[in-house]
Amino acid sequence: MSARDLDAREFFFGHKACAGCGGSLAVRIALKVLGERTVAVLPAGCMSAVGFNFPQLAFTNNALITPFAAAASVMTGIEAGLRRRSVKNVRVVGFAGDGGTADIGLQALSGAIDRGDNILYICYDNEAYMNTGIQKSGLTPHGARTTTTPHKGSRRPKKDMLAIVAANGVNYTASASIGYLDDYMRKIKKAAGITGAKYIHVLAPCPTGWGVNTDETVEIAREAVDVGFWPLREYENGTWITNRAPSRPQDLERHIKRQGRFKIEKRYQED
Amino acid sequence: MPLKRLPDKAPELTAFEAGYLVSPNGEWRSVRPVIDMERCVRCGQCYLYCPDGAISPEISVDYDFCKGCGICAKICGKGAVAMRKESDYAQLHQRK
Ligand SMILES: Cc1ncc(C[n+]2csc(CCOP(=O)(O)OP(=O)(O)O)c2C)c(N)n1
Ligand code: SF4
Ligand code: SF4
Ligand code: SF4
Ligand SMILES: [Mg+2]
Numbered sequence: 001m002s003a004r005d006l007d008a009r010e011f012f013f014g015h016k017a018c019a020g021c022g023g024s025l026a027v028r029i030a031l032k033v034l035g036e037r038t039v040a041v042l043p044a045g046c047m048s049a050v051g052f053n054f055p056q057l058a059f060t061n062n063a064l065i066t067p068f069a070a071a072a073s074v075m076t077g078i079e080a081g082l083r084r085r086s087v088k089n090v091r092v093v094g095f096a097g098d099g100g101t102a103d104i105g106l107q108a109l110s111g112a113i114d115r116g117d118n119i120l121y122i123c124y125d126n127e128a129y130m131n132t133g134i135q136k137s138g139l140t141p142h143g144a145r146t147t148t149t150p151h152k153g154s155r156r157p158k159k160d161m162l163a164i165v166a167a168n169g170v171n172y173t174a175s176a177s178i179g180y181l182d183d184y185m186r187k188i189k190k191a192a193g194i195t196g197a198k199y200i201h202v203l204a205p206c207p208t209g210w211g212v213n214t215d216e217t218v219e220i221a222r223e224a225v226d227v228g229f230w231p232l233r234e235y236e237n238g239t240w241i242t243n244r245a246p247s248r249p250q251d252l253e254r255h256i257k258r259q260g261r262f263k264i265e266k267r268y269q270e271d
Numbered sequence: 272m273p274l275k276r277l278p279d280k281a282p283e284l285t286a287f288e289a290g291y292l293v294s295p296n297g298e299w300r301s302v303r304p305v306i307d308m309e310r311c312v313r314c315g316q317c318y319l320y321c322p323d324g325a326i327s328p329e330i331s332v333d334y335d336f337c338k339g340c341g342i343c344a345k346i347c348g349k350g351a352v353a354m355r356k357e358s359d360y361a362q363l364h365q366r367k
Binding site: 002003004008010012014017019020021025028029056058181213214216217218219 | 293294295296299300314315316318319320321322323324328336338339340341342344345346354
């Protein structure tokens with residue numbers, strides 16, 4: 001898919017995300033792939049905070065906020081309601097943050113996958129609880145500083161969400177990056193054509209929380225794939241495919257060093 | 272800052288016409304993208320990668336909603352987008 005295949009209209013417009021926000025690009029592009037007949041479901045997090053500013057609404061398709069833990073359950077309910085009313089050709093898509101997905105929303109997501117509900121769940125991963133001020137989540141990578149891991153950075157590895165949803169029996173899952181939108185768009189389109197529970201995990205850098213410039217988020221997201229930090233993968237019918245192998249693993253160190261969140265003061269450095 | 276499309280009357284319901292009340296973000300900017308249409312080959316990459324959808328498919332910038340992040344300038348393979356200081360455009364900034 002390329003820019004020409006998109007719906008020319010904007011469905012997520014005028015939002016109040018920080019300049020250069022990767023998450024807002026992930027939401028904007030997904031809706032331009034899915035089109036008007038889409039209900040967007042967003043738990044508490046940056047994208048709901050910047051999209052629903054009463055009395056303003058930055059969504060031009062149907063969209064609603066859910067309690068933090070409930071994104072997948074609310075999606076289930078909307079999908080069931082649409083079916084009960086015989087409303088055809090409407091998709092239910094979720095946009096949840098990393099905290100809302102890998103931590104607090106995990107059991108709701110697991111339930112929806114277990115029931116085989118016909119939903120497309122998209123996790124935009126900015127690798128911390130950004131909306132409340134950059135706290136560590138289960139998807140914060142090892143070594144990244146947050147306001148709750150302020151000195152040495154996170155001591156824990158990043159949870160492997162793709163493996164988790166695959167183990168739960170998801171119909172389709174893929175990783176994506178806002179640095180490679182053609183790949184992301186293709187995966188959304190593909191997922192939209194599959195019946196059952198689908199999960200797409202898109203790396204969406206946050207300039208505010210990562211300590212990078214506003215014009216660097218797309219570049220960083222692309223580089224994360226190229227250096228092997230964030231492989232692009234797909235899982236369907238029990239098989240994994242790698243979409244793009246790391247093209248310049250030698251740049252991994254440079255990739256880490258250019259991000260403020262990985263800068264550890266000398267006195268806190270170990271070995 | 273006055274809102275651009277504020278209705279005369281306070282709304283009574285939470286159900287608005289979608290997209291209707293969105294206030295502009297252009298005043299957040301300290302730099303603005305200026306596209307050199309001679310160099311531009313209309314590949315659409317800036318339109319695609321703008322997080323704010325502030326560049327149209329026909330490649331014109333909506334300065335009411337562009338936040339000046341600079342992603343379009345970085346993504347452009349033709350070097351057609353220059354980021355210029357907003358202060359140079361101060362007079363255009365005054366609101367009616
Ligand atoms: C039950 C509950 N606990 C805590 C909060 C506060 N809260 C709102 S948004 C948020 C952070 C969300 O982080 P994430 O899901 O990663 O999304 P991001 O803000 O990073 O986009 C938190 C902790 C809440 N709204 N509800
Ligand atoms: S804090 Fe980060 S994720 Fe939240 S709106 Fe700003 S750039 Fe986007
Ligand atoms: S990215 Fe550059 S060349 Fe392509 S449409 Fe935008 S300004 Fe033109
Ligand atoms: S500077 Fe940022 S917000 Fe403005 S048009 Fe370019 S990409 Fe969009
Ligand atoms: Mg987050």
